[in-house]
Amino acid sequence: MFVVILRFSENRERMGELMDAHKAWAKQGLDDGVFLMIGSLQPGLGGAILAHNISRQDLESFVDRDPFVAERIVTVEILEITPSKTDERLAFLSAV
Incomplete structure (x- = not known):
């Protein structure tokens, strides 16, 4: 799974x-089942995305197509997380 930081x-x-x-791009990520959560970094610093079910290479390619990224409205940081323990409600994140 990944955390994508858009500053x-x-x-x-x-x-x-x-x-x-940008909203259409984000909706596509949700519709594709790749984005689990999209939110704002406070106070007004940018956004964050929780993503899964995608390779890092494919995620990087998808993120590069965000108009905010392409036009340098934001800078991107992608953090890859390998879950080792989860609440049972999030067990699907470690079932890779």
Whole structure:
């Protein structure tokens, strides 16, 4: 599983013009079953995504297609996590 950190960069002022395309990209990740959670980093620092069921290479490729990434509205950090213990409600995350 992965945590994707999207931190606002110097081009943040262009965010509004690309918001619809960014939301469509995020919806695609949810619809594909890759994104489990999308949220905002507080206070107004950017966003974070919990992703699974995808290889790192494919996730990097998908993240690169985010208009916010392509237009350098955000910088990206992808953290890969190998779950060793989970609450039983999240057991599906370690069943890889």
